[in-house]
Amino acid sequence: MKDKSVLVIGGGVAGMQASFDLAEAGIKLCLVERTPSIGGRMAQLDKTFPTNDCAICILAPKMMDCYRHENIEVLTLSEVIAIEGDIGSFKVKICEKPRFVDAEKCTGCGDCARVCPMGIKSKFDMDLRVRSGANVPFMQAVPLIYSLDRDKCMRCGLCESVCGKDAIRFNQKPGIVERDVSAIIVAIGFDPLDPSGLTEYGYRRYDNVITALEFERLICAAGPTGGRVIRKDGSEVKRIAWIQCVGARDTRDNRPYCSSVCCMYATKEAILTKEHYPEAETFILYTDLRCFGKGFQEYVNRAEGDYGVEYIRGKPGEIREKEDKNLEIFYSPTSDKVEKLEVDMVVLSTALIPSEGVEKLAEILGTELDEYNFFKLKDPYNPTETTRTGIFVAGYCQAPRDIPECIAHGSAAASRAMEVVLGGSYDRIT
């Protein structure tokens, strides 16, 4: 009997969960990840709410479980370029981009990275660190295989000369991989919104206005500053404010939805700031405090009561930069007042939006997106079924949800794929 298998697109926490469940149930699958490592957005976070667990510490074992599983084939630096067929017999074409490193030989020692003279901004570290042209995105990357940036490479050959395993391959070409699968799960996650277009906040114009994901890298002990939250001039923060709903619940760019996770991650980031700098003053400016999940209200109570995080209701109308590069935030707490809050750093809790390339992928898959580019469900009470039979969706790319919800959604999509593969059920389930 021919092995029936599944394709999972996206190696973030939802895609990994779906893959792991399927693999454990004895189903072979191919996990396709666009970047050099699985792990997704969660790998970029410092801690997670509401338990303040170290994100990568709890994620890394899951990444290894996936990668080492005998039923999972992980293809990194890879993208789906075409599919044919139907539920039960999809034919998938995947493009594997060259790493310029022999994946079999590379042991991830990093000798190549230490000699490479190139300096390139690290996307993983939100451009806050300069990395070399031979790179793994982060220390716990899975697979731990280096890749070279050939676009910017000067071909000096230093990496080749130091590599003890003779693993450098300057002439590697892209490869096309074809797989037959019975079902497909899409779990391509989200991107943070670039808030430069929302001029009232001064992002990129003002020195000390950053985004929440940039903050995660700064506060992370393994990040570019070793956990120091520093301003552009190198000084550490003393008064810091988070601004909620930046680009979210906002009809200007047709983004009326709530990103669902920002109130809680801002609360977490404020708590972490207090843990790093007990003397610092922290403010969260919000519209509605959305602390609806398990243990969330209790977490906010702790932030307020134990850590002294100050919650202020009011969405800023404007931020001004002073000469000393401090920032003045203007907001209106009641209908007859405008107040000013001066801080030395502003963190923007930006809307989370569907990942770049989602439209192209949806076109390849033949699935519909909704008007905000999230994957559309055939039926709102069938939370993993896309508009195309046999293609399921998991995680944030369907709608905003937090990590445990993404994991449950990943497992849910896995069960739907199991219905196809184990149960031979090709009909729509109500």
Added chain:
Amino acid sequence: MTESLRIGVFICHCGTNIGGVVDVPVVAEYASTLKNVVHAECNLYTCSSDGLECIKSAIQEYELNRVVVASCTPRTHEPLFRATCEGAGLNSYLFEFVNIRDQCSWVHMHEPELATEKAKDLVRMGVAKAALLEPLEELSSDVIPSAVVIGAGISGMTAALSIAKNGFYVHLIEKEREMGGLLSRLYKLYPTEELVDDFLEQRIKTVGGHERVELHLSTSIKNITGYVGQFKVILDENGAEKSIDCGVIIVATGAKELEPEGLYEYDGKRVITQLQLEEKLRRDALNVDGIKNVVMIQCAGARGEVVRYCSKICCMNAIKNAKLIKEANPDINVFIAHNELQAYGEEYELYYRAAKKAGVRFLRFPREKRPKVRTSDGKLIVDVFHDRMQMNIPLDADLVVLSVPLVQNPDAESLSKLLKVPLGQDRFFFEAHVKLRPVDFATDGIFLCGTAQGPKDIEESISQGYAAASRATIPLAKGYVRSAAITSSVDEAKCVGCGICESVCPYGAIAVVETEEGRRARVTGVKCKGCGTCGSSCIKKAIEMHHFTDEQLIAQERAAFVIEAVVSG
């Protein structure tokens, strides 16, 4: 031990990752001087295929019966090295890992000499423990290929159907006479405004009609014994006792509305709950009662009033009911007094906007100034302190609707005891990990979904139902469960049956039983995770942890301080 010890030690450079700080050849040289070590070598990368080949051939060539690798972390590499030993014919538990990357070259990168000394210490300790390692076997046991799902609300129905579709038999157990759970008492769903009756009818038909779903209505659970793969569930089905064997269990027992006794002048007539309102809406009773003003109060009993948590669904549920009233009867004034408004996600924010557009009025009160309900000349008045205007607004009300939180069912306590799974501080069932394992219990083979885990809406309850189905299908599809070799065992001659171990075991894996010799603790190997909690709490030192025996750990610790004893002379 009759065989002579022959230990091989492999020290990894990891390129320059370890080798750049720790003097690896010196550590290897030192290792070769240690007692029982017959071979020591360094590898550029022990984990590379060349490195693994070195381990294999050394096992053959030097007849090694213990292997120590000093390299990175067991978290990522232990399975690889264990498998390599196994491949060369050595029991994989005769392998010991020493981490000289994280613990030496990384943390002491600026003190290379001291890092090298520490690496020697750690290797010496690893070798001392390795000398006492014993071969262990992983046992496997069969899984009965069927599931029991407790609770036939929306999440339990979803889980049962998906497991059945995955090809396995399901017993769906419901204490009421019908399926549907709390949902069946609602009027319409948000945000689609689909009639609940239509929605449920179709699903009840599909689930109840599936050939692999066996329904047990009006049924309660009397007893549960066993472990993953081999559970026995005793039911009371309409007064008759029944016994079911199954491999996995899903808890989907749902939640109930808080009874707001003593809050906001609640009387069940003019001051009612949202669920009571839904029942009125089902009967179209608002017109009949000639109601003109409806005031809804959010967080009634929640977020610090009776329970600490936010109940997640009440804002949207209130918005739905308010919108439905307003659309059906535009003359009725509907106010929602709220603090924060939980219109999260993609659809709900839009639905909130639609309710505003329909004419529902929203008034925000500060969290510390909740609304008050009073009676004046027989009329109900709700005083709401308006946050933005900073003033009190008295609202006339013919009907006050309290948005009360979901709370745990009272019988959850006894179920949690039968299953030996925990409830959290909020009394909801407590999952294995808040972040990473939302539908698992720490105990293998038992899963949860829906509002039994905490308040959630229909869509999320369905999502969790499918998720629990996926998790539960894994052991069913495998057909076996492998028990870890690293478990605890009880020396019954030393055990006095005090039961401390049983009370501290988070997995229900150790229990005191009556034996011919008296009360003694016994371990169920399949349930044991080898955490060691029982061992460390045993006052009689009757419990031993395989692979982490007192003897092994003490030898390791002694080697940290008593250097001479372990260097071969």
